[in-house]
Amino acid sequence: MVFGRKHTIVLDGISMSFDRGKITALIGNSGCGKTTLSKIATGITDPSSGTVSLDGVPFTEDNFRENRWQIQMVFQHPEGALNPRIKIEDSIKEVLRKVGCPGNRLNERMDEICAEMGIQPELLKRYPNQISGGEIQRIVLARVMMFQPRYLFLDEPTSMLDPSVQANIFGLILKKTRKFNSGVVIVTHDLDIVSNLADNVAFLENGRIQAYGTAEEVRKVATDLFESWDRQKNMRRITSECHLAGDSQRI
Amino acid sequence: METLVEIRRLNVIFPTFDGGFRAIKDLDMDIYSGDKIAVMGESGCGKSVLGHSIMGLLADISLTTGSILFMGKEIVGAKRSTLISLRGSKVALVPQSPSTALDPVMKVGTQIDEMFWKEGVPRKEASERSKKKLEALGFKDSDAIYSTYPHRLSGGMCERAVIAMGTALNPELVIADEPTKGLDPAIKIETLKKLYTSCADKTLMMITHDYYAAHICNRVCIMYRGEMVEDGNWREVLTNPSHPYVRGLWSSLPKNGMVPINDPLRIVPGEGCGFGDRCGSYSERCNGKQDMVTDSNGHCVRCWRAGIE
Numbered sequence: 001m002v003f004g005r006k007h008t009i010v011l012d013g014i015s016m017s018f019d020r021g022k023i024t025a026l027i028g029n030s031g032c033g034k035t036t037l038s039k040i041a042t043g044i045t046d047p048s049s050g051t052v053s054l055d056g057v058p059f060t061e062d063n064f065r066e067n068r069w070q071i072q073m074v075f076q077h078p079e080g081a082l083n084p085r086i087k088i089e090d091s092i093k094e095v096l097r098k099v100g101c102p103g104n105r106l107n108e109r110m111d112e113i114c115a116e117m118g119i120q121p122e123l124l125k126r127y128p129n130q131i132s133g134g135e136i137q138r139i140v141l142a143r144v145m146m147f148q149p150r151y152l153f154l155d156e157p158t159s160m161l162d163p164s165v166q167a168n169i170f171g172l173i174l175k176k177t178r179k180f181n182s183g184v185v186i187v188t189h190d191l192d193i194v195s196n197l198a199d200n201v202a203f204l205e206n207g208r209i210q211a212y213g214t215a216e217e218v219r220k221v222a223t224d225l226f227e228s229w230d231r232q233k234n235m236r237r238i239t240s241e242c243h244l245a246g247d248s249q250r251i
Numbered sequence: 252m253e254t255l256v257e258i259r260r261l262n263v264i265f266p267t268f269d270g271g272f273r274a275i276k277d278l279d280m281d282i283y284s285g286d287k288i289a290v291m292g293e294s295g296c297g298k299s300v301l302g303h304s305i306m307g308l309l310a311d312i313s314l315t316t317g318s319i320l321f322m323g324k325e326i327v328g329a330k331r332s333t334l335i336s337l338r339g340s341k342v343a344l345v346p347q348s349p350s351t352a353l354d355p356v357m358k359v360g361t362q363i364d365e366m367f368w369k370e371g372v373p374r375k376e377a378s379e380r381s382k383k384k385l386e387a388l389g390f391k392d393s394d395a396i397y398s399t400y401p402h403r404l405s406g407g408m409c410e411r412a413v414i415a416m417g418t419a420l421n422p423e424l425v426i427a428d429e430p431t432k433g434l435d436p437a438i439k440i441e442t443l444k445k446l447y448t449s450c451a452d453k454t455l456m457m458i459t460h461d462y463y464a465a466h467i468c469n470r471v472c473i474m475y476r477g478e479m480v481e482d483g484n485w486r487e488v489l490t491n492p493s494h495p496y497v498r499g500l501w502s503s504l505p506k507n508g509m510v511p512i513n514d515p516l517r518i519v520p521g522e523g524c525g526f527g528d529r530c531g532s533y534s535e536r537c538n539g540k541q542d543m544v545t546d547s548n549g550h551c552v553r554c555w556r557a558g559i560e
Contacts, residue, residue, distance in 0.1 A: 030405060030435045076433065122269075130267065132294040159433055162293040162460040167503035167511035189435045192505035228436035235466040236485075238440060239447045 010036050012207040020150060020183040025194040027225060028204035034187045038153045042073045072144035076156040078136040082128040088139055089124035095143045117142040117172060134165035138172065145176045151183045170197065191229040255424060255454050256282035256305060261317035263300050263309060274300040276477040287455045289465035292474035298458045302426040306344055307334040322423065339366050345417035345427040349409035353401035359412050360397030366419040384415045388445050407438035411445055418449045425450050428458045443467055462504055465489060473497050476525035483550030493552040496526045532556060
């Protein structure tokens with residue numbers, strides 16, 4: 001699969017598959033194509049050439065709508081995922097109607113989902129701008145999981161969230177995706193998450209998959225990336241080095 | 252140590268359809284000259300509200316009571332002209348999400364020039380100072396960056412551009428709101444280095460979720476539900492905290508196994524501990540007003556157990 005605009009090739013000759021029931025992490029520096037790859041896999045963007053298949057069946061115009069339901073994506077900026085002009089309860093009911101929930105069961109089903117996902121009932125009457133990022137991400141997850149997707153793509157889903165909410169969100173993701181045996185693909189810069197959660201890791205650089213395997217196997221190829229991650233755990237030493245090098249500047 | 256900011260009984264209440272929402276509750280805090288402080292806590296705890304209150308940015312949209320003395324000047328209830336005279340030159344904000352903080356229809360250089368124009372610096376001199384500022388922030392081709400629009404910059408470059416704007420007038424206090432959000436590790440390291448050296452002999456208040464980024468600071472403050480719950484030396488707070496919430500926060504880090512803190516039961520606390528409904532060590536005594544307990548090293552914890560453990 002190839003994707004590019006004008007003279008810029010963003011993805012070049014990518015061939016890969018994601019397994020149901022497994023967690024795959026996509027890693028690489030900013031601009032390497034991780035988000036673009038996710039958008040192509042979920043049908044949000046078309047490749048310049050190449051095909052995307054779901055369980056061996058290529059995407060076509062005829063099966064596109066159903067495929068979109070089977071492959072869901074959660075984005076980095078949760079506040080952009082919800083209609084800012086409708087209340088949270090209406091955002092949830094909107095998806096319940098799409099998946100065929102009868103009208104007389106909407107409230108009951110909404111309450112069940114809120115209980116499962118830890119969404120506090122008092123949030124339902126609020127608008128998206130009146131709740132926190134972590135709460136929005138729970139609601140977004142609740143909406144996508146209603147489709148019982150076969151594959152779930154998560155583009156830095158918790159980078160805007162604090163550690164405790166991040167742990168809660170990942171706990172929910174794992175619980176729900178295990179229930180449906182979903183394949184999970186996580187785009188992330190956080191290599192601690194990769195090491196702790198991912199079954200497989202794909203390292204992208206210059207638009208190509210440079211390494212694919214376990215975190216330990218990929219570390220041997222993505223040395224710069226892992227070294228930067230390890231270095232940033234020692235920010236204290238780095239800033240001390242700034243002092244010793246005389247980098248302190250009065251601007 | 253000279254006290255740069257003195258905050259006493261600060262309360263910030265936002266009006267909502269369900270009544271007032273108290274974002275900051277009876278907060279007392281001193282910020283000393285030269286401090287590098289990380290302010291951390293979960294979403295909605297009041298971190299950004301604290302930073303914006305110090306800038307006097309919330310007067311029109313909230314009810315703010317209490318006192319914030321900045322270099323001896325009262326910020327709460329101050330006249331707009333007083334606040335304008337302080338912003339940029341004495342206290343500056345490096346806002347979240349730099350790609351949206353920068354004006355998309357104005358060149359990067361012009362947005363930095365504006366800071367100098369505010370102080371009466373002539374245009375030509377402002378332009379030269381802006382380019383020097385961009386060079387100091389690691390932009391090799393400062394002329395090109397000066398003349399470019401924000402959409403042509405990467406996330407890390409936007410962050411450095413916003414740091415350039417915020418530190419242009421060499422303010423006494425720089426409030427950086429989530430400066431590493433969304434950056435990959437290599438860019439994060441460079442951004443933090445530039446932020447740190449830009450504020451080397453000044454005071455930095457960094458609002459962040461990033462555990463590793465907080466290590467550049469000498470002092471770490473943790474907020475929860477509008478209150479300061481722990482405040483002390485970086486090493487103690489980041490590696491051996493006393494407050495149960497802070498311990499839970501670090502346990503939920505990926506490197507520590509991502510053990511989540513219990514979901515809140517949403518029992519609205521009265522005067523008692525705001526963390527009571529999620530704390531594994533909860534007891535009847537937690538229902539009473541919880542004052543900060545301070546040890547001989549100046550480490551403060553809002554938990555009565557800290558005085559005996």
